[in-house]
Amino acid sequence: MRVLGIVGSRRKKGNTAYLVQRTLEAIKSKDIDTELIFLSDYTIRGCIGCEGCKDTYKCVIMDDMQKIYPLLLNCDAIVLGSPTYFYNITADMKAFIERLYCYQIFDEEDRSVWSSVHEVLGGKYAVVISICEQNTEEDMGFAAEAMSKPLTGLGYRVIEAVKILKLFKKEDVLGSQDALEQVERAGEKLKKTLRLRNETEKKLKLLE
Numbered sequence: 001m002r003v004l005g006i007v008g009s010r011r012k013k014g015n016t017a018y019l020v021q022r023t024l025e026a027i028k029s030k031d032i033d034t035e036l037i038f039l040s041d042y043t044i045r046g047c048i049g050c051e052g053c054k055d056t057y058k059c060v061i062m063d064d065m066q067k068i069y070p071l072l073l074n075c076d077a078i079v080l081g082s083p084t085y086f087y088n089i090t091a092d093m094k095a096f097i098e099r100l101y102c103y104q105i106f107d108e109e110d111r112s113v114w115s116s117v118h119e120v121l122g123g124k125y126a127v128v129i130s131i132c133e134q135n136t137e138e139d140m141g142f143a144a145e146a147m148s149k150p151l152t153g154l155g156y157r158v159i160e161a162v163k164i165l166k167l168f169k170k171e172d173v174l175g176s177q178d179a180l181e182q183v184e185r186a187g188e189k190l191k192k193t194l195r196l197r198n199e200t201e202k203k204l205k206l207l208e
């Protein structure tokens with residue numbers, strides 16, 4: 001099994017990077033590989049709404065997102081992390097999520113009827129982590145939902161949406177045992193969920 005961690009902060013040694021990494025460390029095991037990518041290493045435009053992906057489920061924009069699509073298709077789960085920027089996710093994370101539009105499937109006549117490529121292929125899992133400097137969830141605004149809502153629509157079951165408050169400077173995370181414990185718990189839960197699915201798949205095959 002495979003889990004892909006995706007960091008939406010440009011601070012490569014910042015709070016988000018550290019917490020996504022810690023989550024992956026909690027997941028990594030004999031049966032689960034992990035990989036970490038930073039969106040800042042890629043040039044990703046926002047979706048242009050051309051509908052060029054409508055029949056092929058492939059985005060026609062030839063930028064670095066083309067390097068990430070295979071990683072997404074080849075993993076069982078993702079860990080998305082973004083700092084809060086003005087009550088929302090970062091522009092990098094927003095552009096990345098917009099470009100997942102090619103995996104959304106709509107009925108031609110009735111667009112209220114929809115599915116997704118991942119749903120059709122059996123579903124995937126996600127953990128989302130949002131970080132902010134202020135003291136209340138209200139100050140975090142929509143950051144967590146801006147990741148979990150689209151992912152749910154795209155066929156990911158969001159196992160945990162971890163909200164970490166009160167981290168400002170990039171090294172603040174190092175003094176927050178509570179933040180580390182929260183992401184480790186989320187990672188453990190994702191690991192157990194993946195194993196449960198794997199074991200159940202095997203059992204079902206034996207029962208065929």
Ligand SMILES: Cc1cc2nc3c(=O)[nH]c(=O)nc-3n(C[C@H](O)[C@H](O)[C@H](O)COP(=O)(O)O)c2cc1C
Nearest residue numbers: 009014015016083084085086087132133134167168
């Ligand atoms: C442009 C910008 C906007 C921000 N907006 C918010 C905000 O709306 N609420 C908040 O609590 N923190 C806000 N912050 C603080 C960051 O979310 C915080 O410093 C976070 O720990 C950064 O994570 P990183 O180290 O992974 O980059 C903002 C920071 C920047 C640079």
